[in-house]
Amino acid sequence: MNETTRPDAPLLEASGITKRFGPVVANEDVHLDLRAGEVHALVGENGAGKTTLMRMLFGMYQPDAGVIRVRGEERQFRRPQDAIDAQIGMVHQHFMLVPTFTVAENITLGAEPGGPGLYSKDRAKEAIAEPMRRLGVDIDPEAVTGRLSVATQQKIEIVKVLYRGARVLILDEPTAVLTPQETTELFELLRRLAAEGSAIVFISHKLGEVFAVADRITVLRRGRTVGTYDAAATDAAEVVAAMTGRSDVNLGRVERVVPEEQPPVLLVDAVSTEKPGHDAALDQVSFTVRAGEILGIAGVEGNGQTALAEALVGTLALTGGSVSISGTDVGGLDVAARRDHGLGYVPEDRHHEGLPINGTVLEAIAPCEVRKRTGLGVLASALSAKVRTTATGLVREYDIKAAGVDAVCSTLSGGNQQKIVVARELEEQPACLVLAQPTRGVDLGAIEYLYGRIAEATARGCAVLLVSADLDEILRLSDRVLVMYRGRVVAEKQTLDTTREELGMHMMGATTGGAA
Amino acid sequence: MDWLDAFLGSGMRFTTPILLAALGCLVTSWTRDLNVGLEGAMIFGAFFGVAFGLELGSGLGAIVVTLLAAAVAGLLFGILITTYRVNVFVAGIVLNVFGAGATVFLLRSIYGVKGALADDGIPRLARIEIPVIGDIPVLGGLVSGHTVLTYLAWVLVGVTVWAVRNSVVVRHLKAAGEHPEALETAGGNVQRMRILAQVWCFMLCALAGAQMSIGQLSLFTEGMTSGLGFVAVAAAIFSRGNVLWLAAISTVFGLSSAAGVQINEEVMPPQFAQMIPYVVALVGLVVLARTSKVDQVRIATPQLQAD
Ligand SMILES: Nc1ncnc2c1ncn2[C@@H]1O[C@H](COP(=O)(O)OP(=O)(O)O)[C@@H](O)[C@H]1O
Ligand SMILES: [Mg+2]
Numbered sequence: 001m002n003e004t005t006r007p008d009a010p011l012l013e014a015s016g017i018t019k020r021f022g023p024v025v026a027n028e029d030v031h032l033d034l035r036a037g038e039v040h041a042l043v044g045e046n047g048a049g050k051t052t053l054m055r056m057l058f059g060m061y062q063p064d065a066g067v068i069r070v071r072g073e074e075r076q077f078r079r080p081q082d083a084i085d086a087q088i089g090m091v092h093q094h095f096m097l098v099p100t101f102t103v104a105e106n107i108t109l110g111a112e113p114g115g116p117g118l119y120s121k122d123r124a125k126e127a128i129a130e131p132m133r134r135l136g137v138d139i140d141p142e143a144v145t146g147r148l149s150v151a152t153q154q155k156i157e158i159v160k161v162l163y164r165g166a167r168v169l170i171l172d173e174p175t176a177v178l179t180p181q182e183t184t185e186l187f188e189l190l191r192r193l194a195a196e197g198s199a200i201v202f203i204s205h206k207l208g209e210v211f212a213v214a215d216r217i218t219v220l221r222r223g224r225t226v227g228t229y230d231a232a233a234t235d236a237a238e239v240v241a242a243m244t245g246r247s248d249v250n251l252g253r254v255e256r257v258v259p260e261e262q263p264p265v266l267l268v269d270a271v272s273t274e275k276p277g278h279d280a281a282l283d284q285v286s287f288t289v290r291a292g293e294i295l296g297i298a299g300v301e302g303n304g305q306t307a308l309a310e311a312l313v314g315t316l317a318l319t320g321g322s323v324s325i326s327g328t329d330v331g332g333l334d335v336a337a338r339r340d341h342g343l344g345y346v347p348e349d350r351h352h353e354g355l356p357i358n359g360t361v362l363e364a365i366a367p368c369e370v371r372k373r374t375g376l377g378v379l380a381s382a383l384s385a386k387v388r389t390t391a392t393g394l395v396r397e398y399d400i401k402a403a404g405v406d407a408v409c410s411t412l413s414g415g416n417q418q419k420i421v422v423a424r425e426l427e428e429q430p431a432c433l434v435l436a437q438p439t440r441g442v443d444l445g446a447i448e449y450l451y452g453r454i455a456e457a458t459a460r461g462c463a464v465l466l467v468s469a470d471l472d473e474i475l476r477l478s479d480r481v482l483v484m485y486r487g488r489v490v491a492e493k494q495t496l497d498t499t500r501e502e503l504g505m506h507m508m509g510a511t512t513g514g515a516a
Numbered sequence: 517m518d519w520l521d522a523f524l525g526s527g528m529r530f531t532t533p534i535l536l537a538a539l540g541c542l543v544t545s546w547t548r549d550l551n552v553g554l555e556g557a558m559i560f561g562a563f564f565g566v567a568f569g570l571e572l573g574s575g576l577g578a579i580v581v582t583l584l585a586a587a588v589a590g591l592l593f594g595i596l597i598t599t600y601r602v603n604v605f606v607a608g609i610v611l612n613v614f615g616a617g618a619t620v621f622l623l624r625s626i627y628g629v630k631g632a633l634a635d636d637g638i639p640r641l642a643r644i645e646i647p648v649i650g651d652i653p654v655l656g657g658l659v660s661g662h663t664v665l666t667y668l669a670w671v672l673v674g675v676t677v678w679a680v681r682n683s684v685v686v687r688h689l690k691a692a693g694e695h696p697e698a699l700e701t702a703g704g705n706v707q708r709m710r711i712l713a714q715v716w717c718f719m720l721c722a723l724a725g726a727q728m729s730i731g732q733l734s735l736f737t738e739g740m741t742s743g744l745g746f747v748a749v750a751a752a753i754f755s756r757g758n759v760l761w762l763a764a765i766s767t768v769f770g771l772s773s774a775a776g777v778q779i780n781e782e783v784m785p786p787q788f789a790q791m792i793p794y795v796v797a798l799v800g801l802v803v804l805a806r807t808s809k810v811d812q813v814r815i816a817t818p819q820l821q822a823d
Contacts, residue, residue, distance in 0.1 A: 081703035096698040110702030112684045
């Protein structure tokens with residue numbers, strides 16, 4: 001150890017950190033300090049710069065200005081190995097696991113036991129037993145990683161970090177893919193590691209989780225540190241205000257009048273599909289959505305929710321069952337024809353399906369106008385003056401923060417991009433709107449705004465199907481919830497009569513008598 | 517049974533360049549930079565094997581120098597597709613075209629000949645006759661009377677099988693292809709692995725080419741690799757990363773090439789006989805496409821990267 005090391009110094013400290021990507025300032029004069037034995041939450045809206053800051057602490061990016069100190073000693077991390085050597089480990093937002101490798105191979109990757117240049121299966125198995133025991137998990141070292149559940153993969157990531165001897169653990173949005181029960185379990189693991197003297201950085205934008213696990217909370221807003229708070233001495237309102245810069249953000253249920261006894265609009269009867277590459281096959285899914293109603297579809301990702309949205313919109317063929325909108329069977333129709341029958345769609349993958357990410361705002365809005373043209377109209381200019389007027393009007397009406405209708409979509413924040421998609425879809429006054437992960441990567445202010453717009457649409461009779469992996473979203477917005485598991489509907493609940501925990505049970509496959 | 521011995525011996529000789537090149541190609545498929553330029557790398561190997569052989573007067577000396585040259589070429593190719601981000605498929609195709617053209621050009625400008633270069637000064641790798649076994653029917657044809665490169669190819673099959681199980685480098689090569697960020701954040705070096713794969717591939721292709729020019733013969737002719745590089749790419753793809761499969765498929769291709777040459781004109785016109793290896797490759801491709809399972813393993817991708 002160096003003489004500059006002080007025992008009372010923070011385990012890890014970042015001060016005055018600035019990082020730019022071209023014109024984008026991702027971090028500016030950021031401060032963060034971590035003490036041994038604490039769980040430190042790092043919160044902020046999407047794009048606030050949390051991931052960028054952590055990547056600098058892990059040596060993946062180099063700061064343009066500022067210093068990083070490990071136990072009081074200034075350090076420069078040129079590559080991840082430098083950070084690993086300083087006992088820092090990171091569990092990334094996207095898992096860093098090789099799908100075809102075994103669990104043992106993944107955990108030991110980069111530090112293989114078995115002599116120079118050699119890998120020994122048995123030695124690897126022995127070497128990972130210790131960190132597994134410390135974490136209190138038991139995973140088959142020979143299992144192929146890509147076949148394991150998301151929650152297990154995440155545990156492997158943590159074991160991997162422990163195997164490398166980390167005292168500082170950074171977890172970037174670890175709960176985004178977990179059910180409530182799995183989240184609780186993860187928090188227990190984190191608390192145990194903190195009690196052993198590690199420092200843990202927990203990144204999230206879900207405040208309920210933050211207060212459940214954190215000792216201290218640091219808030220980032222637009223790349224700057226707003227402040228660090230003791231969890232015991234602050235509350236959600238103060239943290240939300242710090243995150244958004246506003247003091248009036250509503251995080252509770254979206255208030256709206258739910259009309260009684262409306263006719264059903266979307267009728268889905270015993271729908272089955274083949275297995276698409278990225279999701280489970282649908283198996284006899286049935287439900288109805290009434291006019292003015294919001295039906296939530298919950299479930300761990302990969303249990304058929306994406307397939308359901310695609311089957312409704314017409315990009316995934318049905319192998320059985322029927323779909324009808326306002327009494328017309330649309331099961332055999334193509335996407336355009338379904339849209340003509342009043343279907344609107346906000347796709348899950350905004351960048352590939354939602355809008356032309358390298359196109360302009362005008363081009364993103366134009367399809368709704370252009371699609372309605374018939375006859376010789378199809379030969380007219382796509383971006384006519386009329387389209388431009390409509391687009392300009394929508395940008396103003398939805399308060400889309402863009403340099404104008406000719407701004408390129410990729411320069412907009414996630415929230416503003418999503419406002420464009422929702423504006424375009426609602427402009428067509430759909431009878432039925434399918435929303436897939438509508439607020440993923442969207443900031444809290446924009447979420448509140450979008451919810452308001454969706455509530456307005458239901459007030460004039462639009463039936464909404466809300467597919468979301470975010471239980472908070474479902475609990476805030478929907479009237480009724482269906483839970484999907486392995487392509488089937490395993491439970492149906494009135495939102496006001498259920499809890500996160502109950503939905504969590506169903507998300508792991510528990511069925512109820514009433515449904516399925 | 518003489519025809520059988522001749523057929524098997526010839527089959528083993530054809531298998532050697534295919535197997536060597538395919539073993540090189542396999543490694544580039546691990547890093548997901550499949551090199552489709554084997555044919556070009558092989559023709560260079562064949563040419564420089566002869567050229568260095570003339571210069572040095574020794575077959576083995578020629579092999580060593582050709583290998584060094586191939587390593588440098590592989591290094592450049594690797595840097596091109598990593599640091600300079602040239603699309604590896606395009607680079608591979610360019611390598612094929614370049615190889616065909618450059619060897620013709622060099623042949624004319626250095627030796628002033630067209631078509632073929634034959635000279636008494638061109639060395640030839642010794643054929644190793646194994647005593648006793650060489651006299652056993654069938655087995656003799658298979659095992660005895662080949663060049664050192666043929667034996668090396670089969671030793672490399674064993675070495676590769678061993679390395680897949682027990683070496684760190686193969687793990688890192690595969691990780692660099694399948695999930696580069698995972699390797700990078702675990703402290704590995706993705707770029708180094710990708711370049712290494714190309715160096716290895718070039719060296720093995722050089723051996724494959726040299727086997728054709730100074731192993732089987734002692735002359736160089738324009739276009740003498742005659743598509744075997746593409747057959748090797750096919751073998752590497754068919755094997756789906758499995759080394760033993762790769763060896764088996766290369767042998768099938770080698771034997772069918774031998775059949776193409778050995779089949780009597782009375783049985784089949786030579787133009788048709790020579791198509792046999794390609795028909796086998798085509799049939800293999802169709803069978804593979806029909807039996808191939810969709811990739812079943814998948815890592816969850818939790819969220820859109822922050823906007
Ligand atoms: N590699 C990169 N290149 C360019 N811009 C980036 C890069 N990484 C992040 N950014 C930008 O930096 C800002 C902060 O992003 P990020 O740190 O990912 O936010 P968070 O994790 O808090 O959601 C965003 O505006 C993002 O677009
Ligand atoms: Mg992030």
